[in-house]
Amino acid sequence: MTSSNSTVISDDTGADDATVVALRKNPEYLKWFVSDVAADAGAAINSFAAPLIALAVTGSLSISGGIAAATALAATVCMLPGGLLADRYDRKHLLLIGHGYGTVLWLTGIVLFFSNLLSPAVLAALGVLAGIRAGIFGSVSTPALRRLVPSSQLPQALAANEARDGALRLISGPIGGSLVALTLWAPYAVQAIGHALAWG
DSSP states (O other): OOOOOOOOOOSSOOOOGGGOOOGGGOHHHHHHHHHHHHHHHHHHHHHHHHHHHHHHHHOOHHHHHHHHHHHHHHHHHHHHHHHHHHHHSOHHHHHHHHHHHHHHHHHHHHHHHHTTOOOHHHHHHHHHHHHHHHHHHTTTHHHHHTTTSOGGGHHHHHHHHHHHHHHHHHHHHHHHHHHHHHOTTHHHHHHHHHHHHHHO
């Protein structure tokens, strides 16, 4: 996951091993971690909830599965160009663009819901656009971590990242299902809020 983030990151400088501070006292790392949690939590919840939303709207398991497959395919196809962008361009700007994109995308989803415009085609479009965002910008966040912590602390930071991702996988299903039961647009709101927090 990514993922994911609006921390200022310089691609020309790395963290200095000579001035090591505890991760919990590193403000740049903490800002990255909190923003990445906000974005990834929304993404994890929505990835579980999206097929349920599609099923509720279309009443068809096959259509719901097709939308999920299209989303995954779009993300996979866009991973390579996303990696190239992460290597060639300022990651700060890429993170801002990615989270701005996500915020607008899911706010649009909420507007479409209240406008009674969530058709199978619209849900497929939202899914593909979400997949494109995940593929292109999802690979930016973790490489950015290498610029925020000294190399001696990188294993610890990556382990914390993995533990967080595991926790999100555990809780995203129950939370996503509960939100869908509450109202179909709630997962979109959580996703939009997560990206907006990471963007800010």
